[in-house]
Amino acid sequence: xxxxxxxxxxxxxxxxxxxxxxxxxxxxxxxxxxxxxxxxxxxxxxxxxxxxxxxxxxxxxxxxxxxxxxxxxxxxxxxxxxxxxxxxxxxxxxxxxxxxxxxxxxxxxxxxxxxxxxxxxxxxxxxxxxxxxxxxxxxxxxxxxxxxxxxxxxxxxxxxxxxxxxxxxxxxxxxxxxxxxxxxxxxxxxxxxxxxxxxxxxxxxxxxxxxxxxxxxxxxxxxxxxxxxxxxxxxxxxxxxxxxxxxxxxxxxxxxxxxxxxxxxxxxxxxxxxxxxxxxxxxxxxxxxxxxxxxxxxxxxxxxxxxxxxxxxxxxxxxxxxxxxxxxxxxxxxxxxxxxxxxxxxxxxxxxxxxxxxxxxxxxxxxxxxxxxxxxxxxxxxxxxxxxxxxxxxxxxxxxxxxxxxxxxxxxxxxxxxxxxxxxxxxxxxxxxxxxxxxxxxxxxxxxxxxxxxxxxxxxxxxxxxxxxxxxxxxxxxxxxxxxxxxxxxxxxxxxxxxxxxxxxxxxxxxxxxxxxxxxxxx
Numbered sequence: 183x184x185x186x187x188x189x190x191x192x193x194x195x196x197x198x199x200x201x202x203x204x205x206x207x208x209x210x211x212x213x214x215x216x217x218x219x220x221x222x223x224x225x226x227x228x229x230x231x232x233x234x235x236x237x238x239x240x241x242x243x244x245x246x247x248x249x250x251x252x253x254x255x256x257x258x259x260x261x262x263x264x265x266x267x268x269x270x271x272x273x274x275x276x277x278x279x280x281x282x283x284x285x286x287x288x289x290x291x292x293x294x295x296x297x298x299x300x301x302x303x304x305x306x307x308x309x310x311x312x313x314x315x316x317x318x319x320x321x322x323x324x325x326x327x328x329x330x331x332x333x334x335x336x337x338x339x340x341x342x343x344x345x346x347x348x349x350x351x352x353x354x355x356x357x358x359x360x361x362x363x364x365x366x367x368x369x370x371x372x373x374x375x376x377x378x379x380x381x382x383x384x385x386x387x388x389x390x391x392x393x394x395x396x397x398x399x400x401x402x403x404x405x406x407x408x409x410x411x412x413x414x415x416x417x418x419x420x421x422x423x424x425x426x427x428x429x430x431x432x433x434x435x436x437x438x439x440x441x442x443x444x445x446x447x448x449x450x451x452x453x454x455x456x457x458x459x460x461x462x463x464x465x466x467x468x469x470x471x472x473x474x475x476x477x478x479x480x481x482x483x484x485x486x487x488x489x490x491x492x493x494x495x496x497x498x499x500x501x502x503x504x505x506x507x508x509x510x511x512x513x514x515x516x517x518x519x520x521x522x523x524x525x526x527x528x529x530x531x532x533x534x535x536x537x538x539x540x541x542x543x544x545x546x547x548x549x550x551x552x553x554x555x556x557x558x559x560x561x562x563x564x565x566x567x568x569x570x571x572x573x574x575x576x577x578x579x580x581x582x583x584x585x586x587x588x589x590x591x592x593x594x595x596x597x598x599x600x601x602x603x604x605x606x607x608x609x610x611x612x613x614x615x616x617x618x619x620x621x622x623x624x625x626x627x628x629x630x631x632x633x634x635x636x637x638x639x640x641x642x643x644x645x646x647x648x649x650x651x652x653x654x655x656x657x658x659x660x661x662x663x664x665x666x667x668x669x670x671x672x673x674x675x676x677x678x679x680x681x682x683x684x685x686x687x688x689x690x691x692x693x694x695x696x697x698x699x700x701x702x703x704x705x
Contacts, residue, residue, distance in 0.1 A: 227623035234626050234650045238664060241649065241699040250654060250662060269428040270319040271311075272344040274372070275354035276364045277325025280384040284354060284411035285309065285322040288421065308483070313421045318428055321348060328367050345371070350378040350427045352420075353403060357383035357395045369401055378427040381406045382420065387413060443485070444613060445494045447526035449519060449550070451542040452499075454532040455562040459596035460484060460497045463605070489606045498522045523549055527657070528556035528612050528689070530605070535593065536566040539578040547586055554658045556612035556690045557589040560605070565595040588615075588682055590689050612689025617656050620685055625651050625661075632680055638673050649699070660693040669696050 235251070243251075273281045286292050288311055311320040323341040345351055353372055355365055372379050383395035386408035395408035407423060409416035448456040464486055484495050498519040523529055529550040533543055550557050561567075561575065579591075590608040594601045620628075629651050638646050646667030654660045661681075663669070669677075674694050681692060 224623065224627075227621075227627040230630060231623035231626045238650050238699075241664070241701055243699060247664070247697065247699070251652065267431045268310075268317045268319050269349040269430070269432040270308075270321060270347060271424060271428060272321045272323060272341075272348035272351045273354060274323050274326060274341050274345060274351055274368065275382075276327055276362065276368065279325075279354045279356045280411045281325075281354050282322055284352070284382070284384065284409070284417075285320060287411045287414055287417050288313070288320060314425060316425050316428070318424075319432070326368050326371075327364055342371070345375050345377065348377060349429055349432050350380070350424070351375075352382050352424070353379050354382045354384050355398060355401075355406075357386045357391060357398065357406075357408065360394065361398060361401050366401070369403060372403075379403060380420070380423055380427060383408045384411050386410055387415065443492050443494050444528065444609070445496060445526040446609060447496045447498055447522045447529045447555070448532065449498050449523060449529050449546055450532035451534075451540065451546065454534045455596040456532055457497050459530075459532065459560075459562065459594075459602070460495055462596045462599050462602055463488065463495065491606070491610075493606075493609070496522050496526060520549065520553075523555060524553045526555055528558060528609055528616065529553075530558050530560050530609075532560045532562045532596075534563055535561040535575060536563045536571065538574070539582050544582055547583060551586065551691050554691055554693070556616040556658070557586060558605075558608045558612050558689060559583070559586070559589050559591045561591065561593045562596050564593040565598055565600060567593075588688060588690070608689070615686055615688040616658055616690040618659055618685060618687060618690075619656055620653055620659075622652050625653060628681075628684055629663075629677070632677070636676070638669060641667070641670070646698075654695070658691045658693060659687060660695065662695045662697060664697050664699055666698070666700075668698055 238251075273285055275281050289309055293309055307322045309320045309322070311318055321344045323344045326341045351372060353369065355361060381398060381401065381403040383398050383406040386392055386395050387410045392408050395406050398406040407416060407420045409420055411417065448459060450456055464484055484497070486493050486495055499516065531543075531547055531550060533539065547557070547559075559579075567575065580587075583589075590611055592601065592604045592608050594604070596602065629648055633648055644667060646665050646669055649664045649666065651661060651663045654662045663677075674696070678692050678694055681687060
């Protein structure tokens, strides 16, 4: 049975099977560059592929081999769907009253970074919540405070934006401490907003503490709901009350992309400008930006339309050290950054162009490769780079990042917006390489020419031979080679490099697997 394949017929990308090998062992000229699959079939490629496929019958194949050879790989359509206009609930309060703990309790899972210290949450982060058949958006915010400046002022500003955009709010107060002057100032802010507000008395872990919660009637915000966000006590009643004050639909549309919208993770070590780039692309102060390294803790999602296409950009916490050595909020932030990379389609790895390349920079790049994501390298803060530093940076990247020479590289200044318009083109190139599929007939014709010109070196008097090859998947591209023996790692890298030269694969890792199969007895 012959696998159905597609290829090009009669154009410059077809392989001439009768063309002899070039002298001196060089690969013959095969114009695979600018590979485009137009759905046609090259008869010579198809005949060669059928012959190689039939030759596999002489070898012992395992069930998973047969599944691989008979399976048809298809790509999902990248269509967009309407986003429901759910109501939005903002969770606000002064620092360290348990807002993020309550958010996690409502979600039923640990999403927000929680630590027993003030100021862990900084950005406003939106989650999708569900209760009793109703859906709503839940916005976690940083601690609101008065008389603050710098980073704390930026955090408070994000909380105020969340109040303005929400349909209702949860005003969280520490019942053990009681209402403070800061709580009273925040109460006045909520009243001016004119939104429905539920007063939440948190940290009520027993009936004896409910008297402390009752004292919050003095705030004039109505009934306080005594709960323990940590243990779940009273949260069911609170959620029922939330559904009563939330409208059926939200006054402000919360942009949520469907799974088909490309997700872009902004990653890098602390203070390389990830949040600044998100703000520059969005044209608004979406993320908290500060000179303090490690400002971002929770991943921040933002749906942007650039050059006529929707993208989901995810601002992540900076990776400053190994996960096992991280402590406190940094530990959870690093874990969420890793999850953001694994859930993304492409990662924009930001590097500080004005500083030497570090071990953390290389580690972040390797995280992206190990996760199998498409990759774009961004040299940020280019406005601070002089000619001498440009030469140093080029040398550093050629030395330490030589293994990702296939990744697009762009130079930008997120602060000034210089050349940020080049990001979309680089993202599209990386995603295109990430999703390339080579027809099986074309792949085997190419490898036949390659092995004829550059056979595998002899090992122990034997020379491994490639029997057949197929592309097992995309995102990232994965190839399986059926061989008569193990291939040296250097030879696999050689094949990968030639695949890149021939078919592109810009901005994506390429996986090459080898399955050694022995000839059946009697054959």
